[in-house]
Amino acid sequence: MSFLSDAEIVITALEKYYQESISRQKPVIHQAPLETLASDLDLDTHINEGRLSGERLAQFLGKYLESTTRLLHPAYLAHQVGTSHYAGALASLIDGFTNNPMAIYEMGPGAASIEWTLINWLLAKVGWQPQPLKGASHTDQIFGGGVLTHGGSLANLTALLAARGQVAPDAWQEGSPGDLVILTPAESHYSIARAAGIMGLGRTAVRSMAVNDCGVVVPEKLPDTYARLKAEGKTVMAVVANGCSTAAGLYDPIRKMGEFCNAQQVWFHIDGAHGASALLSDQHKERLDGVELADSLIWDAHKLLRTPSLCTAVLVKDHRTIDRAFQQEASYIFHDKDQPGFDFIHRTVECTKAGLGLKWFFVLSALGEQGLAKHVDDQYERARQAYDYIEAQPEFSCAVAPQSNILCFRIDGSDALQMEVRGKLIAQGDFYLSTTEFGGRRYLRLVFNHPDTSLDDIKRLIQRIRDLVN
Numbered sequence: 025m026s027f028l029s030d031a032e033i034v035i036t037a038l039e040k041y042y043q044e045s046i047s048r049q050k051p052v053i054h055q056a057p058l059e060t061l062a063s064d065l066d067l068d069t070h071i072n073e074g075r076l077s078g079e080r081l082a083q084f085l086g087k088y089l090e091s092t093t094r095l096l097h098p099a100y101l102a103h104q105v106g107t108s109h110y111a112g113a114l115a116s117l118i119d120g121f122t123n124n125p126m127a128i129y130e131m132g133p134g135a136a137s138i139e140w141t142l143i144n145w146l147l148a149k150v151g152w153q154p155q156p157l158k159g160a161s162h163t164d165q166i167f168g169g170g171v172l173t174h175g176g177s178l179a180n181l182t183a184l185l186a187a188r189g190q191v192a193p194d195a196w197q198e199g200s201p202g203d204l205v206i207l208t209p210a211e212s213h214y215s216i217a218r219a220a221g222i223m224g225l226g227r228t229a230v231r232s233m234a235v236n237d238c239g240v241v242v243p244e245k246l247p248d249t250y251a252r253l254k255a256e257g258k259t260v261m262a263v264v265a266n267g268c269s270t271a272a273g274l275y276d277p278i279r280k281m282g283e284f285c286n287a288q289q290v291w292f293h294i295d296g297a298h299g300a301s302a303l304l305s306d307q308h309k310e311r312l313d314g315v316e317l318a319d320s321l322i323w324d325a326h327k328l329l330r331t332p333s334l335c336t337a338v339l340v341k342d343h344r345t346i347d348r349a350f351q352q353e354a355s356y357i358f359h360d361k362d363q364p365g366f367d368f369i370h371r372t373v374e375c376t377k378a379g380l381g382l383k384w385f386f387v388l389s390a391l392g393e394q395g396l397a398k399h400v401d402d403q404y405e406r407a408r409q410a411y412d413y414i415e416a417q418p419e420f421s422c423a424v425a426p427q428s429n430i431l432c433f434r435i436d437g438s439d440a441l442q443m444e445v446r447g448k449l450i451a452q453g454d455f456y457l458s459t460t461e462f463g464g465r466r467y468l469r470l471v472f473n474h475p476d477t478s479l480d481d482i483k484r485l486i487q488r489i490r491d492l493v494n
C-alpha cells in the first residue's frame with residue numbers, strides 16, 4: 025500500500041468521473057437496488073480481506089463512482105446541495121488526512137484560526153461586530169460570535185439553544201420551562217420543529233405565524249399573534265424568519281419582523297441555511313434587508329457556495345449568547361488555560377469537530393469573494409430565465425416568481441401526474457429534480473446550483489416532460 029500511488033488512482037478516477045458527469049455522458053441518477061449494489065461492490069469480501077489498494081482500489085472505485093448520484097452533472101436540479109468545487113474537495117482530503125479536531129485550539133491551531141477568520145468575515149457581511157483577534161474569551165464587550173457546524177439542522181438547534189439561554193437562563197440546569205414557544209412560518213424547515221423536540225419544548229411549542237398565499241410571513245399580523253400568545257400565558261422564546269424558505273426559496277420580510285422583535289426584546293432568528301448567501305451579492309442582498317436586526321443567523325456553505333457537505337455557520341450578534349448556550353462542564357477540556365488561541369468547544373454540540381472551515385476557505389480563496397458572488401448571481405438569474413421560459417409554455421405554470429435559485433412548476437394535470445413525471449424522469453436518468461407541496465398542490469421543483477446548467481437544459485427538460493405525458 026502506498027499513499028502516493030493510491031492517491032493517484034483516486035485522483036485519476038475522479039477526473040474521469042468529473043469529465044463523464046460534466047459532459048452528460050452518464051446518467052445523473054441511477055439507483056440499483058441495495059442488495060445488488062452490496063454484492064456488485066463486493067462489500068463483504070473487502071471487509072473480510074482488507075487490502076483495498078492498488079488495482080483492487082481502482083476496480084472498487086470504478087464501481088463505486090458508477091453507483092453515485094452525480095451532483096457534478098449539469099442536469100442535477102434536485103435537492104439543495106451545491107456543486108462542490110474541487111478546491112473544497114481537496115480541503116476535505118487535507119482535513120481527513122491531518123484529522124485535527126479543532127474545537128479545542130491545541131488540537132488544530134490552523135483550522136481554528138481559519139474558522140475564527142471565516143466567522144469574522146461572515147459577521148461583517150451581516151453587519152455585526154467581528155470578534156477581536158485577542159482577548160475574546162472572557163470579556164463582556166459586545167461583539168459578534170459564531171461557530172461552524174455539520175449542517176443547518178445542527179446550526180438551527182445551536183442558535184435556538186442560545187435563544188433559550190437568553191430567555192430562560194436556568195433551562196440548561198432545570199429543563200425547559202413549560203411556557204416557551206417558538207414562532208415560525210408554517211413553511212419553516214423541519215429542523216426547527218426537531219430542535220424544539222430535542223430541547224424538550226414539544227411539538228406544540230412550535231406556533232405558526234400568519235402567512236400569505238405563498239407562505240411568506242405577513243408582518244402586520246405578527247403583533248396580534250404575539251399578543252394572543254402572551255394572553256395564553258406563553259413566553260415567545262424566538263421568532264424565526266425564512267431567509268429563504270426550503271420549498272419555494274422565498275424570503276420573509278426580515279426588516280419588519282426584526283423591528284417588531286427588537287421592540288419587544290424577543291430573540292429574532294433567521295434561518296438563512298439556503299438563502300443567506302445572497303448577502304454576498306450586490307444584486308440580491310436586499311432580500312435580506314434588515315438582517316442586522318436579528319440575534320442569530322445560520323448560513324450553509326454547502327448549499328449555494330460550492331463547498332462540500334457539510335459546512336454551516338451559526339452567527340450571533342452578541343457572542344455571549346452562544347458562549348452560554350451549552351453550559352456544560354467537562355474538566356478535561358473546559359478549564360481556564362493560558363493559550364495562544366480560542367476554543368470553540370463550548371459553542372457546539374460536537375466534541376470532536378472536523379476542521380470544516382478549511383473547505384469553505386479553500387473555495388472562497390480559489391474563486392475569491394467576487395467569484396462566489398457571481399456564482400450566486402448566476403444561479404438566481406438562471407432560475408429567473410427558466411421561470412420566464414416555463415411561464416410562456418401553454419401547458420406549464422410556475423408556483424410563483426423565483427426570489428432565489430429555486431423554481432417550482434407543474435404541467436397541467438393532477439398532483440399524481442407530477443409525481444409520475446418525476447418518477448419517469450428519474451428512471452430515465454437524464455434529469456434529476458425534486459417535488460414539493462406549495463399552496464396545497466404538488467409541484468416539480470428545480471434547484472439551480474451547477475455552473476454549467478443552461479436554459480437549453482431546461483428547454484430539453486420541458487420537451488421531455490411533454491413527451492412523457494403525451
Ligand SMILES: Cc1ncc(COP(=O)(O)O)c(C=O)c1O
Nearest residue numbers: 104175176177213270295297298
Ligand atoms: C431553510 C433550511 N434550513 C435548514 C436546512 C437544513 O440544513 P442541512 O441540510 O444543512 O442540515 C435546510 C435544508 O434544506 C433548509 O432549506
